[in-house]
Amino acid sequence: MADPSTYRPAPGAIPTSPGVYKFRDAHGRVIYVGKAKSLRPRLSSYFQDLAGLHPRTATMVTTAASVEWTVVGTEVEALQLEYSWIKEFDPRFNVKYRDDKSYPELAVTLDEEYPRVQVMRGAHKKGVRYFGPYGHAWAIRETVDLLLRVFPVRTCSNGVFKRARQVGRPCLLGYIGKCAAPCVGKVSADEHRELAEDFCDFMAGRTGNYLRRLEEEMREAAASLEYEKAARLRDDIGALKRAMEKNAIVLADATDADLLALAEDELEAAVQIFHVRGGRVRGQRGWVTDKVEDVDTAGLVEHALQQLYGGGESVPREVLVPALPDPVGPVREWLGGLRGSQVDLRVPQRGDKKDLMATVQRNAQQALALHKTKRASDLTTRSRALQEIADALELDSVPLRIECYDISHLQGEDVVASMVVFEDGLARKSEYRRFQIKGFEGQDDVRSMHEVISRRFRRYLQEREQTGEWAVPESEDDRPEDRPEDGPRTEEGRPKRFAYPPQLLVVDGGQPQVAAARRALDELGIDDVALCGLAKRLEEVWLPGEDDPVVLPRSSEGLYLLQRVRDEAHRFAIGYQRTKRSKRLTAGELDSVPGLGETRRQALLKHFGSLKKLRAATVDELCAVPGIGRRTAETVAAALSSRTPAAPAVNTATGEIIEDGADQAAEPVAAAPQTAPSQETP
Secondary structure (H helix, E strand, O other): OOOHHHOOOOOOOOOOOOEEEEEEOOOOOEEEEEEEOOHHHHHHHHHOOHHHOOHHHHHHHHHOOEEEEEEOOOHHHHHHHHHHHHHHHOOOOOOEEOOOOOOOEEEEOOOOOOOEEEEEOOOOOOOOEEEOOOOOHHHHHHHHHHHOOOOOOEOOOHHHHHHHHHHOOOOHHHHOOOOOOHHHOOOOHHHHHHHHHHHHHHHOOOOHHHHHHHHHHHHHHHHOOOHHHHHHHHHHHHHHHHHHHOOOEOOOOOOOEEEEEEEEOOOEEEEEEEEEEOOEEEEEEEEEEEOOOOOOHHHHHHHHHHHHHOOOOOOOOEEEOOOOOOOOHHHHHHHHHHHOOOOEEEOOOOHHHHHHHHHHHHHHHHHHHHHHHHHHOOHHHHHHHHHHHHHHHOOOOOOOEEEEEEEEEEOOEEEEEEEEEEEOOEEOHHHOEEEEOOOOOOOOHHHHHHHHHHHHHHHHHHHHHHOOOOOOOOOOOOOHHHOOOOOOEOOOOOEOOOOOOOOEEEEEOOHHHHHHHHHHHHHHOOOOOEEEEEEOOOOEEEOOOOOOOEOOOOOOHHHHHHHHHHHHHHHHHHHHHHHHHHHHHHOOHHHHOOOOOHHHHHHHHHHHOEHHHHHHOOHHHHHOOOOOOHHHHHHHHHHHHOOOOOOOEEOOOOOOEEOOHHHEOOOOOOOOOOOOOOOOEO
């Protein structure tokens, strides 16, 4: 590991101009490429105290052995040079792109005497009209096959075209009417070019006028008794409409735009792009990015734009992104230079474009989830992940059963905890457990963690006691609420949910949470369960009694598995906390009526419409509700008559008293003004 001070440039040697810099390792390989508006402050930031650097940045500067830079004239030139160097050197500490393939586009070679329709990939050529990109070449061919009936433009190669002219006989498409056969003079060059231009106009979204013109010609032909011509025009109109249905209109005014969305976690990010041309989604593409360097959402957007347009992709009028690069001016200027005119790079705030961006965002989230699922389902990868965890934590064997605990609350209320179980690297949801924190009131994640670990492993010891393997005293903390209704049971029918100990216990948090869990295990005399904590901010693994964390490599499958376990515990805890909060907020007078379940409560409220009308109902009227017997009706009537009616609700905007508002079954109206939403704490 190199000391950054050994290759730090001399004071004043670094210029203050815009530029691009490269870090090289001891073997001369480029390991990182970056750009800066001013090189001196940017490079100086790498040579501060290592404790103040992000762990990934600290790893990079200690791996490097030298740094060099190139001065450029503007920030736009820096952006272009950075992209070129990343492509050339593929530095290990830069964002990694897994999707370098080109995407097919529909091209019309208007620069030729007889324009040709074909599928093209790669950089754009001058004089060629492009539409797309499309996700698959077959999607282009299906569209073209439908349109050739109406616009019989040539699709053959130059060799086939030349041979047909020599022999004086067209190809099969010429015989079946899907080519105008300019090779044998059926149409002139000007007539064929007009067909190609009509084809381009239709693909560009100017479809309404053309369809209306064909419909008018069809009606005129039918009026003139030219039924064969009318039938042909009818079929042409049907073909055009089928081609249009393949790309539904999503944006009005024939908008040309690319929408880019991201879904990310601490290690990876999924990028999804929708290409909208003429108001229709013409193509979709995406890739998964390794977040090797310390980069935020704005930085990922900038990298994605470089990846998308740096290879020659056409730039539309609008580029919609989830966050603007910082600074945004050079990127806008660079995109405008590629397009040859101004490009509107912005974050959509309202309307159809914001709604479509939400769709792209959902696609990105699904792509990231699918990527993680595929990665987790591989047996070899799981085995390697478990072995890496065992090596990093110095365990005697791989942890085949891992349990993870997380605490969740909302500003100290509805404090709950979750326990998730992974066996052989896969989630075992039947073993998941959830806890209510009962030992104290308020917010204290450390005490909550101590209570949960104590309760879980006290139950484990009691399960062992049932078999005579272990004897422990009874405790008042072993409350019936922790006991399940189903699952593995003993011969006597007693549930054995906590009978299996983990090889590794993971807590969501750093040193304080790990220390609390260790103290709980020590108090119970358990010393054969390994323990660690995963701190979310820097993804550090903390061990009991250690002052420094274990830092697993960012590409480690072991770290990825620990993250999945921790994120699943967080999801499970948040779900339980929200359920409790929802029940608490929506609890009504009927909830405490003995013998009245959720189904019959809903039936009563639906039948009478409000609690006010339900209170005024007689026992006989209550019995008229399906499922309500006389004994239940008497219980409900007695329970409601013994309570004071709730105060009427007040409309906080107008001050108006709402007569039945407090009694509405579906949506209670709060009498107090709303407060700002608060964040849930995992």
